[in-house]
Amino acid sequence: MGVSYEKVFVKTQKTRWGSCSSKGNISLICLLMKVPPYVRKYVIVHELAHMKDEPL
Known part of the structure; x- marks a missing residue:
């Protein structure tokens, strides 16, 4: 999806x-x-989609 993220928590x-x-x-x-x-x-895809337009 071309999305960056910092950490994943469970x-x-x-x-x-x-x-x-x-x-x-x-x-x-x-x-x-x-x-x-x-x-x-x-x-997972749903949560990444929220970050698609958000710059880090």
Whole structure:
């Protein structure tokens, strides 16, 4: 996607599958390990898309 990011965090969040910060960090819920690969990919691509227009 041509997107840069700083760090990826895996957390035990209860309300979000993933999130991204203005600092370029991506947080993902640990339960993504239990879902089908296409769901995992969707969440990651979704979070990267938020960063597409954001300069680091």
